[in-house]
Amino acid sequence: MASRWSEALVTVGETRDGAGTLGTRAYEHVRALAGKIGPRGAATPGERQAQDYAVETLGAVCQPVERQPVTGIPAPMAFSWLVITGLVLLLLVTADFARAPWGVLLYAALFFVLPRVVSAVRKRAAQGSPRASDNVIGHVTPTSAAQATVIVCAHLDSARASKLTGALWPRVHRVLQGAWLQVVLALVVLAALRWVDFYVGLVPVTIWNMVGAVALGYSVFFASFELIYMAMGRSQAYSPGANDNASGCGVVLALAEAFAADPPRHLALDFTLFTAEELGLIGSERYVAENRLAQDCTFVFNLDMVGTGDELRYARGSGLPPRRTSRRLNDLLQAAEPAIKGQWYWMGNSDSFSFAKKGIPSCWLATHGGASELVYHTLGDTMDHIKPAALDRAARAVWQAVRALDDQLHER
Ligand SMILES: [Zn+2]
Incomplete structure (x- = not known):
C-alpha cells in the first residue's frame, strides 16, 4: 500500500x-x-x-x-605525510616481525592514535588561519x-x-586502503601469538620467519603501490x-x-x-x-x-x-x-x-x-x-x- x-x-x-x-x-x-x-x-x-x-x-x-x-x-595537505608515515612504519615493523613482534603492537596503537593527534594539531594550528x-x-x-x-x-x-582515473589504479588503491585496518588487526593477532610462543616455544622459528616474510612482502607491495599512486596522481586541483x-x-x-x-x-x-x-x-x-x-x-x-x-x-x-x-x-x-x-x-x-x-x-x-x-x-x-x-x-x-x-x- x-x-x-x-x-x-x-x-x-x-x-x-x-x-x-x-x-x-x-x-x-x-x-x-x-x-x-x-x-x-x-x-x-x-x-x-x-x-x-x-x-x-x-x-x-x-x-x-x-x-x-x-x-x-x-x-589541504598537498602530499599526505600521515599516509607515508603509516606505510614506512608498516615496512619497518613487518621487516622485524619474527624477532620483535611488539613492533606490530606499537604500530597498531599508532594506527588508531596518530591520525587523531595529527587532525587535532592541524585544527589547532589553523585556528588563526585566514x-x-x-x-x-x-x-x-x-x-x-x-x-x-x-x-x-x-x-x-x-x-x-588524484589525476589517476580509469579502471585499474583507483580500484587497486581502494581495495588496499579498505583492507588496511584488517591487515593491521591480522598482524596484531599474529604478533600476539608470536610473543606467547617466545615463552612456550611450540612453533619452529622457520614458520615465524615465513609469516614475517609474507607480511613484509605484502607491506612492500602495499607501500610501493600507494607511494607511486600518490606521486603519479599528485595534483593541486x-x-x-x-x-x-x-x-x-x-x-x-x-x-x-x-x-x-x-x-x-x-x-x-x-x-x-x-x-x-x-x-x-x-x-x-x-x-x-x-x-x-x-x-x-x-x-x-x-x-x-x-x-x-x-x-x-x-x-x-x-x-x-x-x-x-x-x-x-x-x-x-x-x-x-x-x-x-x-x-x-x-x-x-x-x-x-x-x-x-x-x-x-x-x-x-x-x-x-x-x-x-x-x-x-x-x-x-x-x-x-x-x-x-x-x-x-x-x-x-x-x-x-x-x-x-x-x-x-x-x-x-
Ligand atoms: Zn564526501
Whole structure:
C-alpha cells in the first residue's frame, strides 16, 4: 500500500530516467553544482559560488536562510605525510616481525592514535588561519508547534583530486586502503601469538620467519603501490565532486523544496550544507559546537555520495574508534526502503560523525555500486556517472523516514 507522501511524489511533475520528481529535481541541482560550477575546494571561489547557488535555491522556499561563518579552516595537505608515515612504519615493523613482534603492537596503537593527534594539531594550528567559509542553512517550520528538529545535511566542498582515473589504479588503491585496518588487526593477532610462543616455544622459528616474510612482502607491495599512486596522481586541483558530494547536496536541496511545499506537523527542518568536510569534518564540528542541540529531540540525516549505483546503504557506524549511528533512524530508513543494507565505514568518515560524537541521533545514507569507488576523490568524479534514479532512491528514503518520524510524534 502506497503511503500518502509516496503517492504525491510519484504523481507530481515530470520524471527523468524513471526517477520521480525528487530525483529529477536533485539531478538539476547536482548538474548546477558539479557540471556548471565544478570543483568546490573549501574556502575557494568555486565553493563560494556553490554556496550562493544554495542560498538562492533555499531562499526561494525556506524562511529564513542563514550563513554560519566557519573560520580557521586548515589548508589541504598537498602530499599526505600521515599516509607515508603509516606505510614506512608498516615496512619497518613487518621487516622485524619474527624477532620483535611488539613492533606490530606499537604500530597498531599508532594506527588508531596518530591520525587523531595529527587532525587535532592541524585544527589547532589553523585556528588563526585566514581561510574562512560558511555553512548554509535553510529552515522549514512545521504546521503545528515544533516538538523536535531534523537536520538534513550534506557537505558542499569537494576534495583534492588524484589525476589517476580509469579502471585499474583507483580500484587497486581502494581495495588496499579498505583492507588496511584488517591487515593491521591480522598482524596484531599474529604478533600476539608470536610473543606467547617466545615463552612456550611450540612453533619452529622457520614458520615465524615465513609469516614475517609474507607480511613484509605484502607491506612492500602495499607501500610501493600507494607511494607511486600518490606521486603519479599528485595534483593541486580539486575534484568536480559530482558524486562526492554534489549528489548529497542536490538531494538536500530537492528535499527542502518538497518539504517547504508540504511541511511536517511537528518537526522543524534544517536543510544544511557544510563546508570543509574533506578537511576533517570542520563545518559540521563547528555547527555542533555553536548550536545547542538537544540529544533527545534532534535527528540528523546525512547524505554523502548518493548519486551512483543501484543499491542504498546506511552506515551502521564510522570512524576509528567507530561511533554508531542511530538505530531508530536506521530502522526508519529500512522501513522506507526495505532493500537497504547496513555497512560499517572504518577508513572513511562523514559529517554524521560530528553529531554522533555528541550523542545526537544521526544516520548516514550512501548509494553503492556504479562508478562511485573508481572516481572517489579523482578528477573523474563527473556528471556522467550520476544517475537520477540513485538520487531519487536516497531522497525518497529520507522523505519517508522524516514523514514517519513526524507521525510518531503526532501519535505520542
Ligand atoms: Zn564526501
